[in-house]
Amino acid sequence: METIDLLISDCDGVIVDSEVIAHQVLFEALAEFVPADQLHAGLEGTFGLTVPSIIDLLEKRFDLSLPASFDEDLRCKGERVVAERVQAIPGVREALMAIDLPLAVASNSRLHNIQASLRRAGLTERVAGNVFSAEMVASPKPSPDVYLLAAERMGARPGHCLVVEDSPTGVLAARRAGMRVIGFTGASHIPPGHDRVLRELGVEKVIAHMRDLPATVTAMQQPPPR
Template identity: 80%
Template sequence: MASIDLLISDCDGVIVDSEIISHRVLFEALSLHVPAEQLHAALEGTFGLTVPSIIDLIEKRFGLAMPETFDADLRRQSEKVVAEEVQAIPGVREALLAIKLPLAVASNSRLHNVESSLQRAGLVERVAGNIFCAEMVRSPKPAPDVYLLAAERMGVAPGHCLVVEDSPTGVLAARTAGMQVIGFTGASHIPAGHDQALRELGVAAVINDMRDLPAAVEALAR
């Protein structure tokens, strides 16, 4: 097994408990166009995807064309509500400070949102500007681009990177990039049985509490 020289963390659902907030805002906006019961079913398993991807999925599934301003209006509202309400995942700051590896963040969110989330979590200095987002690459997760960019910019081969992810989308991106992954299932939006879904995608370990992250990293490093 290759040595671990870089830790890369997802942001939403790993550093901050934002996915449940974003999903609520998205659901409220889409429910103006799609009956709530059908919408619940259509949105199952979409967390981790970019908002444009989800909107495209809904439009195709229900034969809709959303208003031209829908995406921009939704983004503004979601960013506003997340900034007002989001909290750090319990124990994440202490866990990431305890791990003596360089740290990068790779996210499908936009750069200024990740920066705001890191500020809320008290991790700005720990990350030290090593933030890589979907807007910096050709294709967002589940493509491996953002993880490969993080590895390249940090000067570490993909096989020597360890990723912390909560979504199948992110796990697939990291695994396609050739990286080991620890699955995290402790955020508010995580459904029952999600740990098994992540294991089936090839994660090396699953944790439900950030206090367990340093030991999980150490075990894989050995």
């Protein structure tokens, strides 16, 4: 088994509990154009995707033609509401400070939003500028690009990287990059049975609280019993 040389964390839903807030803002904006019951069904399985990807999906699904300003207006409102309300995932700072590995953050969010989230979680110094966002690569998650960029910049081979992810989109990206993955199910937006979904996508371990992360990483650093 390969050694673990680099820990890479997703941001939204892993470091900060922001997905439930962003989802509500998106739902309220789209509910002006799509009936609520249809919208609930249309948004299933979309968390972890970029907002433009979700909007494109829904425009095709519901044959919508949203105003040209919709994406920008939604982004501005979403960033403002998340900045006002978002809280760090309980125990995340303590967990990441306790792990003796270099740490990078790789996210589909915009760079300044990730940096703001790290400040809110008290992790700016721990991450030390090793932040990689969708705007830095050709394709966002589920493409592996942002994870491969993080590994390259940090001087680690993909097979020696361990990722913490909450979404199927992120897990697919990490697995396509050839990385090992811990699934996290402790954020507010996670539905029942999500641990099974993540395991089916190839995560090795699933944790529901950040207090379990250091011990899980340590266990995954050990060679398997003979």
